[in-house]
Amino acid sequence: MPTIRWTEGDRARRTVDTVPAVLAVPAVQTVHTAEWHSESGAPAPERIVVADDRMKAATACRLAREGTALLWRGDFHNARQLLSAMSRRVERETARPGAGPAESFRLHRRARGRRAGLLGTLLVTLEDDHSLALRRAPDVRLACAQAYGPPSGRRVVALSELLGVIGARQWRDKGVEVPALGARVHPHYGVFSPVRGEYVDLVAQVPLSRHPSARPLVAFDLGTGTGVLAAVLAGRGLDRVVATDINPRALVCAEENVRALGFAEKVEIVGPRLYPEGRADLIVCNPPWIPARPTSAIEQGVYDPDGSMLCEFLDGLASHLEPGGEGWLVLSDLAEHLGLRTRDELLSGIGAAGLRVVDRADTKPRHPRAADSADPLHAARAAEVTSLWRLRPVRKP
Structure with a gap:
């Protein structure tokens, strides 16, 4: 992590153009350092000024646009209110729809990126034990330890990121109800939640192909995330499930979930990698649905550059399937409606890999954004279909 430096109490360096007069401080210069984490x-950030409860949203946005970060020294709840006020100002500058779905998507992502960058300039300091030394601040030590690991010194993070860390702790404690399991799974920070x-x-409802052999049936769950699909497969009677992920956080998360769900003897978590060693009768993969660049760790479950x-x-x-086995590709067609990938390109990729489609099961999304007419991508979301493609190797003549 890079080390950042800032000065608190340096009246001599303060100017009207860079620091508002309300930030007047005693004329004692003290240089502070901390690790930067994002x-x-x-x-x-190259320029940092100290801000407190007197900071106005208009001033904060102006400084952020000028490339100046604000290190908060006021009340925690006031910092959240300032962040919300800044967000409202940015939302009023939302990009207009483009000439087509692909351009609208690019403009939407660009606007989201600008918003994240602007809000990311409001910073807080985590002390040596991950504590937050602000008035009315919650105890964030456990949440930060779960997200960042053991404390390793003083660090500065964006308040927007810290709020995500706090929210992830709450999701981890509460869990997400999975009707197919009749239980909850508990996502960790940076792991895609189901x-x-x-x-x-x-995955829970599509019929399983049965093999005449008496040997145990093995399944691979590629990109397991929370381990939810591995648990579903184990619950459906697969004798052994090998679950993989390239994200170290996901490997820990999946391990905890399958153990809590009672499938530790059936499910093995390996990684970081996509394919494990060996072959399987069933290989399931739910890759990111949108071929675009993610801008955060959590977005890696949705966005994947170039697919x-x-x-x-x-x-x-084909090279990892047992004879008679099949692959299940779980994929939304949202990218097709956004003009980022065509159905022909998907089918060509399947054929080029020596595979054929033997069946497909479709379902419509049930999430609220599919019915949100105010969403700039509403037309694409309303038309979205999620499919499970059943794939097998092409029979050789």
Whole structure:
């Protein structure tokens, strides 16, 4: 992590153009240092000024646009209110729809990126034990330890990121109800949560192919995330499930969930990798649905540049299947409605990998955004269909 430096109490360096007069401080110069941490990979700020409860949203936005970060020293709840006020100002500058779905998507992502960058300039300091030394601040030590690991010194993070860490702790404690399991799974910070249950229901309901051999049936769950699909497969009677992920946080999360659900003897978690060693009778993959660049760790469950995970799954499927086995590709067609991928491109990728489609099960999304007419991508979301594609190797003549 890079080290950042800022000055508190340096009246001599304060100017009207960079720091508002309300931030007047005693004329004692003290240089502070801390590690900079950003889950989204945002660069360390070069200019930092101290801000408190007197800071106005208009001033905060102006400074942020000028490239100045604000290190908060006021009340925690007032910082949240300032962040909300800044967000409302940014929302009024939302990009207009583009000439087509693909352009609208690009403009939407660009606007979201600008918003995240602007809000990411409001910073807080985590002390050596992950504590937050602000008035009325919650105890964030456990949440930060779960997200960042053991304390390793003083660090500065964006308040927007810290709020995500706090929210992730709450989701982890509460869990997400999965009707297909009749239980809850508990997502960790940075691990995609199965809040959209339609893809889980497809894996739980599509008939399993039965093999005449008496050997145990093995399944692979590629990109397991919380381990929810691995648990569903184990609950459906697969004798052994090998679950993989490239995200170390997901591996820990999946391990905890399958153990809590009582499937530890059936499910093995391995990684970081996509394909494990060996072959399986059934290989399931729910790759990110949108071929675009993620801007944060959590977005990696939705966005995948150039659809690289989808391509890797298809290219490796035939060589990892047992004779008579099949692959289940769980994929939304939202990218098609956004103009980011065509159905022909998907089918060509399947064929180029030496695979054929033997069946497909479809379902409509049930999440609220599909019915939100104010969403700039509403038309695409309203038309979205999630499918489970059953794939098998092409029979050789």
